[in-house]
Amino acid sequence: MGQSVVNAVEKPFLMSVEDVFHLQQGRLVMPAGRIERGRVRKGDEVEIVGRGSGVTARVVDIDASHVRIDEAGADMNVGVLLRGVAADAVERGHVLATPGSISAHVRFVADITLMSEDQGGADVVSGDRLRFYTRSAALWGTVTLHGVDVVRPLHGAEVTVTLEEQIALEADQPFAFRQRGRAAGSGTVRRLRR
Incomplete structure (x- = not known):
């Protein structure tokens, strides 16, 4: 009788940086x-990705609500x-x-959907400069329409x-955008471009 074996491959670690604290005089x-x-453990090497970074560093410790722990996982x-x-x-x-698991980009192809006019949606044309929000990043970018x-x-x-600065991006990543200071729509990254 055969036994089924599940090959559990751990996903690469990814954490969105929402705040940064400087300790012990920097x-x-x-x-x-x-x-x-994914998971992160004390001693792991991690890569800082986005806005001109790309440096790696070693994890010295992990803090969860002022309690030091040896590892942490998703959510x-x-x-x-x-x-x-x-x-x-x-x-x-x-x-x-995890080093090499995600890279920073300024250009990507996406599917977007606009909200209703009552909710803040307004016509979008090629060349419009919009404010994009993904994970904890917020930055300006210009859109070029395809076929319309x-x-x-x-x-x-x-x-x-085309964003004005590099951020960590991957296929199927959701985002939202604002136009003229108002929430205007959302989208999904389909393909990354150079």
Whole structure:
């Protein structure tokens, strides 16, 4: 009688940085946020990805509500203590990740859908500068429409987005955007571009 074996492959670690604390006169940096997937352990090497970063650092300790723990997993809110990282190397909007598991980009193809006019949706045309929100990052970008001249409220389209700064991106990542200071719509990253 055969026995079924489940091959449990752990997903790479990914945490969105929501805040950064500087400890011991700046010798330690503690990015804090929610772990999106995978696990992180004391001693692990992590990569800081986004907005011109890309440095790696070793995890010195993990803080969960002022309690030091040896490891943390998905859906936990933690602080990850890093030593030897420049004070400005990590900021809100970055991610901490397993080295090489995610990269930073400025261009991507996405499907977007606009909200109704009552909710803040307004016509979008190629060249519009919108404010994009994904994970804990918020930054400006310009859209180029594919196959249509205008996207109207309650409609959708495929677009190319060119951001003004690099952020950690991957396929199927959701985002929201604002136009003229108002919530305007949402979308999903389909393909990353160089």
